[in-house]
Amino acid sequence: xxxxxxxxxxxxxxxxxxxxxxxxxxxxxxxxxxxxxxxxxxxxxxxxxxxxxxxxxxxxxxxxxxxxxxxxxxxxxxxxxxxxxxxxxxxxxxxxxxxxxxxxxxxxxxxxxxxxxxxxxxxxxxxxxxxxxxxxxxxxxxxxxxxxxxxxxxxxxxxxxxxxxxxxxxxxxxxxxxxxxxxxxxxxxxxxxxxxxxxxxxxxxxxxxxxxxxxxxxxxxxxxxxxxxxxxxxxxxxxxxxxxxxxxxxxxxxxxxxxxxxxxxxxxxxxxxxxxxx
Amino acid sequence: xxxxxxxxxxxxxxxxxxxxxxxxxxxxxxxxxxxxxxxxxxxxxxxxxxxxxxxxxxxxxxxxxxxxxxxxxxxxxxxxxxxxxxxxxxxxxxxxxxxxxxxxxxxxxxxxxxxxxxxxxxxxxxxxxxxxxxxxxxxxxxxxxxxxxxxxxxxxxxxx
Numbered sequence: 355x356x357x358x359x360x361x362x363x364x365x366x367x368x369x370x371x372x373x374x375x376x377x378x379x380x381x382x383x384x385x386x387x388x389x390x391x392x393x394x395x396x397x398x399x400x401x402x403x404x405x406x407x408x409x410x411x412x413x414x415x416x417x418x419x420x421x422x423x424x425x426x427x428x429x430x431x432x433x434x435x436x437x438x439x440x441x442x443x444x445x446x447x448x449x450x451x452x453x454x455x456x457x458x459x460x461x462x463x464x465x466x467x468x469x470x471x472x473x474x475x476x477x478x479x480x481x482x483x484x485x486x487x488x489x490x491x492x493x494x495x496x497x498x499x500x501x502x503x504x505x506x507x508x509x510x511x512x513x514x515x516x517x518x519x520x521x522x523x524x525x526x527x528x529x530x531x532x533x534x535x536x537x538x539x540x541x542x543x544x545x546x547x548x549x550x551x552x553x554x555x556x557x558x559x560x561x562x563x564x565x566x567x568x569x570x571x572x573x574x575x576x577x578x579x580x581x582x583x584x585x586x587x588x589x590x591x592x593x594x595x596x597x598x599x600x601x602x603x604x605x606x607x608x609x610x611x612x613x614x615x616x617x618x619x620x621x622x623x624x625x626x627x628x629x630x631x632x
Numbered sequence: 633x634x635x636x637x638x639x640x641x642x643x644x645x646x647x648x649x650x651x652x653x654x655x656x657x658x659x660x661x662x663x664x665x666x667x668x669x670x671x672x673x674x675x676x677x678x679x680x681x682x683x684x685x686x687x688x689x690x691x692x693x694x695x696x697x698x699x700x701x702x703x704x705x706x707x708x709x710x711x712x713x714x715x716x717x718x719x720x721x722x723x724x725x726x727x728x729x730x731x732x733x734x735x736x737x738x739x740x741x742x743x744x745x746x747x748x749x750x751x752x753x754x755x756x757x758x759x760x761x762x763x764x765x766x767x768x769x770x771x772x773x774x775x776x777x778x779x780x781x782x783x784x785x786x787x788x789x790x791x792x
Contacts (some may be wrong), residue, residue, distance in 0.1 A: 386664065418704040619698075
């Protein structure tokens with residue numbers, strides 16, 4: 355039997371999270387074939403840049419042609435593979451999912467499913483877009499620096515490790531990372547990833563384009579579950595409804611495959627596919 | 633007393649305003665720095681960390697590896713003669729080469745200057761003097777045994 359997607363995903367997330375612990379240690383010793391953090395890093399000469407970070411420098415009136423290709427690459431990955439950065443790579447998402455799993459265990463299962471009020475709602479995305487939009491507008495008008503980077507949780511994670519490796523000092527701003535996790539532990543919903551993360555907005559927009567790249571597909575006739583059997587809904591930590599693939603779903607889905615794993619034993623109605631289902 | 637108690641920006645910064653708007657705190661310049669003279673420290677309480685040269689601890693030797701590493705061109709790729717980090721100021725009352733009573737030819741700043749002969753020259757053939765070609769790398773301030781040299785960062789000269 356093939357291992358579930360979660361197995362590969364956790365492996366990928368752990369590799370990235372551990373890789374960014376080791377990377378600054380190598381960089382500090384002069385080995386820098388891969389260098390940087392998750393705001394921008396150099397991968398064997400290929401420069402990858404956070405698209406929102408670049409957009410802020412552009413909004414400030416400073417064109418950076420060198421970074422364009424790096425940001426375009428990140429957006430191209432979102433276009434072809436969906437929001438795999440959020441689902442498969444982001445260290446904050448890994449920590450947030452673990453916190454969610456622990457907090458979900460504390461609560462009754464029914465209650466967790468009952469919180470899925472916004473399953474076809476576009477509001478979570480609109481809030482995220484508003485945070486990013488206001489930040490960009492502020493940079494355009496008065497902010498002297500790209501302050502939205504301060505809201506990048508993968509950025510803080512990698513920056514803090516970088517700082518510790520190079521200078522042996524803690525980076526106090528990175529305390530935002532555990533503080534948010536603690537808060538998410540109490541609220542039991544992944545509110546940062548769903549409602550606030552501004553870095554995911556551009557990726558969401560590119561990942562939401564239908565019929566292009568890797569997307570979640572639902573074939574209703576293969577679904578053997580009863581109407582009130584909400585196993586796939588309960589599996590989604592982002593409170594999306596995989597049975598209704600609307601714009602709201604496409605904007606929120608990270609292609610994590612948790613619902614696909616649940617559906618494997620229930621008719622395989624849900625799949626991640628490059629081609630739309632017939 | 634040194635003239636300034638501050639840090640320098642890495643080489644290739646055009647203006648402080650542009651630098652702060654462009655820098656995304658990726659730290660790739662720090663990883664590229666051969667001499668480990670760049671430090672990432674926060675600009676303000678909520679500000680992101682930006683690279684700085686604390687030249688009294690570790691001056692910049694103008695290897696110019698940081699400019700090409702910067703993805704957003706906060707650090708421009710420039711030759712070392714156009715690093716534009718600051719300007720050294722020599723206090724002749726402190727410099728042993730200017731004090732005839734000691735009969736010493738120190739020349740440490742001259743010998744160690746990465747732009748020796750253009751930024752740091754020997755006046756009358758034996759007294760060090762800073763010219764307008766100085767880019768303010770801070771090596772002379774770091775090596776001076778009598779603290780006769782201070783570097784005024786370009787960043788501060790912009791504000792005045």
